[in-house]
Amino acid sequence: MAGHDNPGSTSCDLSEERIVSLLGPTLGPTPTLRVEPEVDSTNDHLARLRASGDAVDILIANAQSAGRGRRGRHWISPAGAGLYLSFFWPSDVPIRQRISLGLVAGLATAEAIEQSCGIGVGLKWPNDLQIHGRKLAGCLVEAGGTGNGPAAVIGIGINVDFANHAGPDQPWTDLVSVIGQRPDRNQLAAILINRLRANLDEFGQSGFAVMRQRWIQRDVLQGRCITAAGQGQATIHGRAAGLDESGHLLLDQDGRIHRLHAGEVTLQRPS
Ligand code: BTN
Numbered sequence: 487m488a489g490h491d492n493p494g495s496t497s498c499d500l501s502e503e504r505i506v507s508l509l510g511p512t513l514g515p516t517p518t519l520r521v522e523p524e525v526d527s528t529n530d531h532l533a534r535l536r537a538s539g540d541a542v543d544i545l546i547a548n549a550q551s552a553g554r555g556r557r558g559r560h561w562i563s564p565a566g567a568g569l570y571l572s573f574f575w576p577s578d579v580p581i582r583q584r585i586s587l588g589l590v591a592g593l594a595t596a597e598a599i600e601q602s603c604g605i606g607v608g609l610k611w612p613n614d615l616q617i618h619g620r621k622l623a624g625c626l627v628e629a630g631g632t633g634n635g636p637a638a639v640i641g642i643g644i645n646v647d648f649a650n651h652a653g654p655d656q657p658w659t660d661l662v663s664v665i666g667q668r669p670d671r672n673q674l675a676a677i678l679i680n681r682l683r684a685n686l687d688e689f690g691q692s693g694f695a696v697m698r699q700r701w702i703q704r705d706v707l708q709g710r711c712i713t714a715a716g717q718g719q720a721t722i723h724g725r726a727a728g729l730d731e732s733g734h735l736l737l738d739q740d741g742r743i744h745r746l747h748a749g750e751v752t753l754q755r756p757s
Contacts, residue, residue, distance in 0.1 A: 498523050498548040498566070500671055505546070508676035513683055517543040524565070526552040528572035529628055529641040536574055536637075546571045546675055553643065556613075556626055557750065561643050564651045567660075569644040569671050573682055576637045577690060585747050586694040586733040588613035591625040591640045593701050594685040598678035599623070599644065603665050608706035611726075611735045611751055616706055620659035621645075642678065646671060695731040702728055711754040712737065714746055723754065 500521045509516065518541055525531040525547045532545040547570045553561035563570050575587075592613035599607050599615070599622070607623075608616045615623035623644040629637075645653070645660035647668050653660075661669050688696055702708070707726035714737055715721045724739035734745040 504672040505675050519544045522547045524549040527554050528570050529639050532572040543574050567648050567651050568646050571642045573640040588627045589733045590685050590689045594682040595642050598681040602674045602677045609704040610706050617659050620657045622659050694733045712751050714749050714751050
């Protein structure tokens with residue numbers, strides 16, 4: 487398991503030098519990393535930096551004053567309570583593959599937490615991370631074109647220690663509750679960056695299909711009765727039946743298979 491830092495610490499123990507040293511030998515050039523005590527949203531701040539010509543690849547903040555979640559939700563981001571990280575990916579992945587990018591990021595985050603903290607993490611399509619049905623982390627992928635071509639900003643938020651803070655208004659958990667100690671966020675960040683780079687590299691070369699099996703092993707919806715509310719689609723009820731090669735969620739509605747490429751999924755309560 488990764489080392490841990492002071493229990494209850496909210497001071498900014500995050501350090502650019504330490505994270506870069508923990509990356510070890512990297513695939514390709516060492517990424518340009520910046521740590522800030524507080525920004526509005528790491529996704530927004532990174533996009534602005536890139537637009538102004540600042541070639542930062544990864545931005546991490548100790549706190550966010552206006553952290554954003556999927557579907558316009560607020561992402562609660564108190565100082566020291568989470569890992570708030572955004573990653574610039576200069577790829578021309580088309581909009582319709584944005585869903586796969588969220589899956590790639592979610593898988594990388596689950597694998598990094600597993601490696602760093604020695605626990606198993608579940609994935610709820612499209613890009614929520616859960617433990618025992620409670621949300622631990624989430625990813626927000628956005629277009630981040632800068633005039634030099636299309637690109638994406640991949641934002642990742644991990645709940646680390648919410649003991650002294652009000653959590654989100656949905657069932658949630660944090661790493662301290664699961665592993666009983668505060669993980670070293672520098673080490674977690676370094677492992678996450680390496681995993682994300684490796685998975686994005688694999689995705690860029692071969693697509694989502696090569697990591698589909700690893701995703702499915704962590705799929706918390708598999709075989710469960712779900713309700714899917716799509717963007718501009720009717721609400722559908724059925725049984726979750728895994729993912730296809732492109733990362734679409736398969737929903738079996740009395741033998742008719744629907745492929746969902748976006749939307750919100752909820753588990754149906756047993757009646
Ligand atoms: C979700 O599950 O709704 C996605 C949450 C994504 C939160 C992260 S925290 C770092 C980055 N900056 C943001 O404003 N949002 C993402």
